[in-house]
Amino acid sequence: MDIATDTVTEIILRLRAVEVKEGATDPDSGSNPTDDGATDILVSGTDEATEAELRGLVAxxxxxxxxxxxxxxxxxRGDMEPEEWEGAVRFARERDAAxxxxxxxxxxxxxxxxxxAEGLERMGIAQDVGQG
Structure with a gap:
């Protein structure tokens, strides 16, 4: 593989941070975090940089x-088997032409x-990222 396991691990962590975010459920609460049980912590806002950081990292x-x-x-995801690695890379390269x-x-x-994370595991590559 041409990508470092540490890089994949960093991308996994950033993806998990994006995946736990949800849309604005309480956009105008006007209260402090203690009053609303800190529910706004996992809500995306206009200053959310995690997705942009992920995009920058991948780019x-x-x-x-x-x-x-x-x-x-x-x-x-199970679309391809580890034994089909070269074909998976070729297919990925075609999809990412731009x-x-x-x-x-x-x-x-x-x-x-x-x-x-499952892809790393199926390829027999040890990594230190807990399952979500």
């Missing part, structure tokens, strides 16, 4: 790293973080 990967990242997603598909693909898949 900063080179073509081979992005292809490996998406291939891990496909293997973890260079922006990586982050978009990850954010479009519910539980992408878990699929990436």
């Amino acid at each position: 900063g990967l080179d073509v081979d790293e992005r292809a490996d990242l998406l291939a891990l997603l496909y293997v973890g 260079g922006e598909g990586g982050a978009r693909a990850l954010l479009a898949v519910p539980d992408a973080a878990d699929f990436l």
Whole structure:
């Protein structure tokens, strides 16, 4: 693989941070966190940078790293088997021809973080990221 396990782990952590966010459920509460049970902590706001950071991190990967990242997603999701790694990488490279598909693909898949972690596991790569 051309992508470092530490990089995949960082992306998994950022994806999990994005996945736990929800839409504005109490946008005009006007109260303090103690009064509303701190429910706004997991609500996305206009100053939310996690998704932008994730997009920047993925965009900063080179073509081979992005292809490996998406291939891990496909293997973890069960679309392809570990034995089909080269085909998964080729397919990922075709899908990410413009260079922006990586982050978009990850954010479009519910539980992408878990699929990436599963992909690492299925490929026999140890990593230190707990399941979500």
